[in-house]
Amino acid sequence: MIIHDVETYSQEEMKALQLKRLKETVKRVTAKVPFYQEKFNELNITAEDIQTVEDVRKLPFTKKEALRDNYPFNLFAADMKDIIRIHASSGTSGKPTVVGYTKNDIDNWADMVARAIAIAGGEPDGVFQNAYGYGLFTGGLGIHYGAERLGMATVPISGGNTDRQITVIEDFKPTVIAGTPSYILKVAEEMEYMGKDPKNSSLKFGIFGAEPWSEEMRKVLEDKFGIKACDIYGLSEVMGPGVAMECHESQDGLHIAEDHFIVEVINPDTLEPVADGEEGELVFTSLTKEAFPVIRYRTGDIASITREKCKCGRTTTRMSRVKGRIDDMLIIRGVNVFPSEIEHFLIQIEDLAPHYQVRLRREGTLDVVELHVEVTEEVYQQVNNDIQHERIKLVMKKVQHSMKNNCLVSMKVKVLAPRSIPRSEGKAVRIVDERKVAVTV
Structure with missing residues (x-):
């Protein structure tokens, strides 16, 4: 109209x-x-x-x-x-x-x-x-x-x-x-x-x-x-x-x-x-x-x-x-990545729920990027609530493979149970920086 x-x-x-x-x-x-x-x-x-x-x-x-x-x-x-x-x-x-x-x-x-x-x-x-x-x-x-x-x-x-x-x-x-x-x-x-x-x-x-x-x-x-x-x-x-x-x-x-x-x-x-x-x-x-x-x-x-x-x-x-x-862009080992690009490929992985967070933290002197994702309720029930199940590990490998091949970045991936990632009543929190000092990763 x-x-x-x-x-x-x-x-x-x-x-x-x-x-x-x-x-x-x-x-x-x-x-x-x-x-x-x-x-x-x-x-x-x-x-x-x-x-x-x-x-x-x-x-x-x-x-x-x-x-x-x-x-x-x-x-x-x-x-x-x-x-x-x-x-x-x-x-x-x-x-x-x-x-x-x-x-x-x-x-x-x-x-x-x-x-x-x-x-x-x-x-x-x-x-x-x-x-x-x-x-x-x-x-x-x-x-x-x-x-x-x-x-x-x-x-x-x-x-x-x-x-x-x-x-x-x-x-x-x-x-x-x-x-x-x-x-x-x-x-x-x-x-x-x-x-x-x-x-x-x-x-x-x-x-x-x-x-x-x-x-x-x-x-x-x-x-x-x-x-x-x-x-x-x-x-x-x-x-x-x-x-x-x-x-x-x-x-x-x-x-x-x-x-x-x-x-x-x-x-x-x-x-x-x-x-x-x-x-x-x-x-x-x-x-x-x-x-x-x-x-x-x-x-x-x-x-x-x-x-x-x-x-x-x-x-x-x-x-x-x-x-x-511009200020949400991640620079991961020299590669520029936007959270929306990560979302684009994550949602295409069948066993995942459409929720994620990118967490930045420091191990010693190195900055580490860890991607948190959730499996669906259906998958979780099929593996009897076992987050260490082989099917869950396969999901993790799929995510790592997708990020490496599509976003050109290597990330640690943590697969969580359904409803583990906090939901927001406003804007979703996609990036969580746990480092004490903000530096380029």
Whole structure:
């Protein structure tokens, strides 16, 4: 369901709209934000230097450090009397990153997410189960406002309380569920553990994001629930969920809300643009944000883009699903590996459950990488709960062989009983660093 004609604009129409809004954004930040005033003065750039959309490349990059250095409100481009909401990151690696919203920002965000939910298959007469966490994290409220804007009966259950999630699925008959893929998988597994078949539910579509997940994980979720599972993208610094959304018709790239953002893909080392279809770091410039506009924000996410028209009828630029984050990349004896690549091959091993953790620890002066995986309940019962059984040892060898041949890395592998790896009610913890000093392995 296409709910706004901007989703089918020609490239010329979209660029004309983007250019108008880009100039307005540049004027806003140079008038209101000291950080950008200084950066633009250093480059001797004004809004008059922006004559085409491609001129965005003349502007300075913004990195997450800038948000922390200007904590909490120094990057706001609106007076506090006009700020009606504040979100923030968890701040696990330093000061939290704080973002603000005016009433217009909230309205635009709701429209954007409503479009995203419609792209994924949501319809106004459906029931929407929102299992994203509410609070400082943008996911819960961002999705909530969009679902209501679309006209769906929205159930704000938030993350966690898995038994209640199952009760809502059974009693409220939702047509769409949203959450992190790892947590929704946990819901499905708990239903199975209780003797219930998730495929018998009313669910038709799933909207999953906030963590990288593989095509294989998509197949697992779709098979368990009998749904179409679609990827949603966003980050609080740029807006929140709804920056891009995968359509249920083709599930081939995420449609970017280009009327609100300009997307670039750059080589993270040279900072030069890469060709369409080539992977690099995603960079976003906001076009309509009043409280917290961002110029060329380096997301750290690795993906590619295509500008080809989608079979769903939309013409907006699409981004590939995120391969991983630059700072999540493991360097194992000189080989670069993303957790999503490990997941891609693990899920193809028949006797394994779709849960894993990469644990980094130190033995003497050496760094050791150990991959923890789980066998399925069925396999565990067949070997009489014996984790030392020969079949379990064969599974371990399969995993080691797959990692060596497909990911080109050698790892120690530990095969665990079902439900041994901790499940998260939010983002899955895929990497556990047990070393006292972080070093390259």
